[in-house]
Amino acid sequence: MCIIYILGPRSRISLYRDLRPLLACSTRENCCTMTASTDPIVSALESFSTCDVSDALLKLNHPNGGFVAGPTLWSPERQAGDSKVVGPAYTVQYVPLSDTVSPKQASHYIDLIPAGAVVFISSPKTVNAVYGGLMSTRAQASGAVGTVVDGRVRDLQEHRALGFPVFARDVGTASPYEVARVSGINVPLQVRNEGQDITVNPGDYIIADLNGVVCLPVELAEQAIALIAPQVYADGRITEDIKGGMLFIEASKKHRAALKKA
Numbered sequence: 073m074c075i076i077y078i079l080g081p082r083s084r085i086s087l088y089r090d091l092r093p094l095l096a097c098s099t100r101e102n103c104c105t106m107t108a109s110t111d112p113i114v115s116a117l118e119s120f121s122t123c124d125v126s127d128a129l130l131k132l133n134h135p136n137g138g139f140v141a142g143p144t145l146w147s148p149e150r151q152a153g154d155s156k157v158v159g160p161a162y163t164v165q166y167v168p169l170s171d172t173v174s175p176k177q178a179s180h181y182i183d184l185i186p187a188g189a190v191v192f193i194s195s196p197k198t199v200n201a202v203y204g205g206l207m208s209t210r211a212q213a214s215g216a217v218g219t220v221v222d223g224r225v226r227d228l229q230e231h232r233a234l235g236f237p238v239f240a241r242d243v244g245t246a247s248p249y250e251v252a253r254v255s256g257i258n259v260p261l262q263v264r265n266e267g268q269d270i271t272v273n274p275g276d277y278i279i280a281d282l283n284g285v286v287c288l289p290v291e292l293a294e295q296a297i298a299l300i301a302p303q304v305y306a307d308g309r310i311t312e313d314i315k316g317g318m319l320f321i322e323a324s325k326k327h328r329a330a331l332k333k334a
């Protein structure tokens with residue numbers, strides 16, 4: 073776990089890049105196994121839901137418990153119960169074509185994804201879809217564990233046929249080329265939906281499931297994980313007692329009193 077504190081998000085992304093030849097693999101299952109064993113934070117998060125992570129982040133006074141309003145699960149199935157992705161964010165910034173100031177990228181972002189990453193794409197306000205089936209095909213071949221798009225995606229049937237997890241604000245049909253281009257790779261992204269204004273930094277942990285998307289800042293990861301297991305255990309005991317006839321207020325007091333606030 074010390075890796076997380078020794079290396080900042082940027083250097084950790086380069087570490088992933090350095091490890092890429094070692095992690096290169098041909099199937100998703102394979103990649104997930106290798107990634108989990110590479111990063112103890114990812115392994116620890118894999119058994120918890122997005123809501124569990126948000127509960128811990130709220131105790132750490134992190135706004136909205138890290139919830140990223142907007143994107144929801146579209147692939148492999150709409151809001152499928154067993155779909156979940158966990159991994160460090162590989163961020164991609166799209167800007168409107170009218171923006172002549174932001175930098176241009178020499179390489180295509182889709183060919184640089186480190187294994188185990190969650191691709192997180194920020195789209196400008198446009199009805200065009202910034203992400204399609206070819207992108208998922210390449211992302212999956214790189215060992216990415218899923219994609220989150222703050223914007224629209226298209227080719228939904230192709231993402232589903234790949235069984236590749238994709239979260240998006242909505243679906244659409246038009247490609248991005250007439251309206252938007254990529255200006256940044258592994259840069260901080262602003263997400264502004266429903267009154268939120270949050271930053272997703274490259275290397276932050278993205279946890280996404282049927283409830284939505286949570287961004288766990290890398291510097292809070294260890295503290296959050298320490299809070300989650302006891303919290304989940306207490307919720308389990310509360311459930312049992314409620315099913316046995318106890319009032320919620322009693323069960324909650326009985327099992328949550330001993331939990332640390334942070």
Ligand SMILES: O=C([O-])CC(=O)C(=O)O
Binds near residue numbers: 206227
């Ligand atoms: O053709 C593109 O570049 C965008 C797209 O639809 C895909 O990724 O499949």
Ligand code: NI
Binds near residue numbers: 206227
């Ligand atoms: Ni396409």
